[in-house]
Amino acid sequence: MSRLLYQSFLQHISLSEEDFQHILRHFHPRTIKKKTLFLREGMTTTTIAFILKGTVRAYYLSDAGIEQVNQLALEQHWIGDLYAFLKSEPARQYIEALEDTEILAVNGHDLEQLYDAYPQLERYFRILFQNAYIHTQQRLNASLHVPAIERYRQLIERNPAIGLRVPLIHIASYLGITPESLSRIRKQLAQV
Amino acid sequence: MSRLLYQSFLQHISLSEEDFQHILRHFHPRTIKKKTLFLREGMTTTTIAFILKGTVRAYYLSDAGIEQVNQLALEQHWIGDLYAFLKSEPARQYIEALEDTEILAVNGHDLEQLYDAYPQLERYFRILFQNAYIHTQQRLNASLHVPAIERYRQLIERNPAIGLRVPLIHIASYLGITPESLSRIRKQLAQV
DNA sequence: CGAAAATTTGACATGACTCAACTGGAGTGG
DNA sequence: CCACTCCAGTTGAGTCATGTCAAATTTTCG
Numbered sequence A, B: 001m002s003r004l005l006y007q008s009f010l011q012h013i014s015l016s017e018e019d020f021q022h023i024l025r026h027f028h029p030r031t032i033k034k035k036t037l038f039l040r041e042g043m044t045t046t047t048i049a050f051i052l053k054g055t056v057r058a059y060y061l062s063d064a065g066i067e068q069v070n071q072l073a074l075e076q077h078w079i080g081d082l083y084a085f086l087k088s089e090p091a092r093q094y095i096e097a098l099e100d101t102e103i104l105a106v107n108g109h110d111l112e113q114l115y116d117a118y119p120q121l122e123r124y125f126r127i128l129f130q131n132a133y134i135h136t137q138q139r140l141n142a143s144l145h146v147p148a149i150e151r152y153r154q155l156i157e158r159n160p161a162i163g164l165r166v167p168l169i170h171i172a173s174y175l176g177i178t179p180e181s182l183s184r185i186r187k188q189l190a191q192v
Numbered sequence C: 001c002g003a004a005a006a007t008t009t010g011a012c013a014t015g016a017c018t019c020a021a022c023t024g025g026a027g028t029g030g
Numbered sequence D: 001c002c003a004c005t006c007c008a009g010t011t012g013a014g015t016c017a018t019g020t021c022a023a024a025t026t027t028t029c030g
Helices: A003-012 A017-024 A082-087 A108-117 A119-145 A148-158 A160-165 A168-175 A179-191 B003-012 B017-024 B082-087 B108-117 B119-145 B148-158 B160-165 B168-175 B179-191
Strands: A028-032 A037-039 A047-053 A056-061 A067-073 A094-097 A101-107 B028-032 B037-039 B047-053 B056-061 B067-073 B094-097 B101-107
Touching: A003 A017, A003 A047, A003 A119, A047 A082, A047 A108, A056 A168, A067 A168, A067 B119, A082 B119, A101 A108, A108 A119, A119 A148, A119 B067, A119 B082, A119 B119, A148 A160, A148 A168, A148 A179, A168 A179, B003 B017, B003 B047, B003 B119, B047 B082, B047 B108, B056 B168, B067 B168, B101 B108, B108 B119, B119 B148, B148 B160, B148 B168, B148 B179, B168 B179
Parallel strands: none
Antiparallel strands: A028 A101, A037 A094, A047 A101, A056 A067, A056 A094, B028 B101, B037 B094, B047 B101, B056 B067, B056 B094
């Protein structure tokens, strides 16, 4: 199962099997039951995790008490409050499993030690972080200039599994629209 | 004038006057006349620059030929196509001076050499980059959940100079609304 | 001064929201 | 295992924010 993590590393850096096994010792397997929280606002454990199996959503709670989903993650993606992780501040996000989910978690302190021992690993995370930045830039641009129906179409096209495994209500929040609107968008797309 | 750059460094790292002077040699002063481009799509010089004086906007050109402003920068901010810079790809952005602007430019190659000599400098840029990411996250969230009038109010509150020195048409594009809408928003805010 | 661009204003269209009611399926407890 | 509850999803009606198109006005700049 942890093969998935090794494969993810190999996509961006080179890493021997032996080194991987050593790194893996600092990653803690954990299961998150459906509808339970992996992270909640105010928590201070600066942990990030790699998803081996399952689905997860990350969201903020607005002042008005609205859940604002900002990430939908499936297998082979990382989750965590990057803001809190980088700034070493308490978490602002909530992260909830949408299915029974298996993850490999690592905390920031261990990670920094691993950076010293395996500089490639720091490279891996820097690339991951850069990609996250670029992805956010593109989402921002799309949110300002691309209509919701098209954003939904592209999301599903790039990641069909999200359409099948994530409840509509959370996809709507991720796209920044109401569930009613997304329901109508789906109806409209189905007709064509 | 280059004092501004030194001050910016000191906000995040410690750096001796002597080291700064050495670093400064790799930064090239340049003036960009109002309404001329510092960067245009397809250019390959992976350069980023620090603004000493003036105003600048960065934008993408959509398929439909619409200019989509994604950054408005005044003194003491960095400009450049971060995406192209990080990926070493040709630029996708345009960057234009809105006033006669004085910058200090550094190219990626020199910067990497400076990283080796002054590790603090790499730290400075990593922090800068992280902040850019966080800022983009917040803008994304706001674009999805905060109405345009409120986004404008907050922008002006945080940076009053933008309201005075940047033409309405570019602020509107930055906020993702039409100039007509922003004009009405201004009228509405003025009445209160 | 005069042309070109930016800004404002009006009229109308449209996409998305809110509120409300209804439907159907998943999960729960007896 | 069934009946019940609850909640996600759907649908309809009315409203509002923002967009589009067009024209008038103001500002900028050669």
